[in-house]
Amino acid sequence: MVVHPSLSEDALDRLFHALADTTRRNIVARLMGGEHATVSSLASRYEMSFAAVQKHVAVLEGAGLVTKHPQGRERIVRGNPEQLARARVLLAQLEQLWSARFSQLDAILAEPSRRTP
């Protein structure tokens, strides 16, 4: 089985911070959707400087949401769905805490009626 190393608090900070920006979420969506992307081709899609987009990509890379692969003078940027999944799993675990609040009470209520001893 494949081991899913859990992320440090610091890595989680970077991961959610990377997702907390419209432009960066948009870039992630493009990449996950399979758009062939160099830093330049990404930059051409947004109303901001090349350097600004470059910084956004660096933030995504630091969060592990994206990888860069040199190819000649270009850098191909690819999405990393596993990191996205780790963030999703953490949220699911937090939700699980919520539902766990009631599971014991549910069990008691679901129990076939039995007089208290």
Place this chain on the structure above:
Amino acid sequence: MVVHPSLSEDALDRLFHALADTTRRNIVARLMGGEHATVSSLASRYEMSFAAVQKHVAVLEGAGLVTKHPQGRERIVRGNPEQLARARVLLAQLEQLWSARFSQLDAILAEPSRRTP
């Protein structure tokens, strides 16, 4: 059926930003886990000032992850799992984009062999 209003980009920014801090994720975990919480009781758990925790709670509230309910001089803080679910759904959608990249190719490969006309 219950309608799930989708969030604005701005709301998503606030939502992920709220999650991008260890202390705030910890607060969310406590609340989802059912810990009875006033702002003070939360503040007592962390090595920072009351005002600092108060600000963290305000950020969580602004992101919709938490609600405050006045009760005498106290404010009861409760977790809102629906907002957590909205963030999770967005991540799942991004992951879905990734898997959709291959579905068409998969379909072609899975098709019973048929000579090109």
Place this chain on the structure above:
DNA sequence: CAAATATACAACCATATGGTTGTACATCCT
């Protein structure tokens, strides 16, 4: 009523963030 408690909020500070422009360097193309 007076003291203690819970919260709110303003002012302040250091650092981070998101943007800009400019410069340097590597690679591709004619």
Place this chain on the structure above:
DNA sequence: AGGATGTACAACCATATGGTTGTATATTTG
């Protein structure tokens, strides 16, 4: 070789963030 293209990176700026302390206002309690 030399110009054009793609990337990296530094310096700078305005604003946001995460923390502090201090003050004000409600509410509970003795």
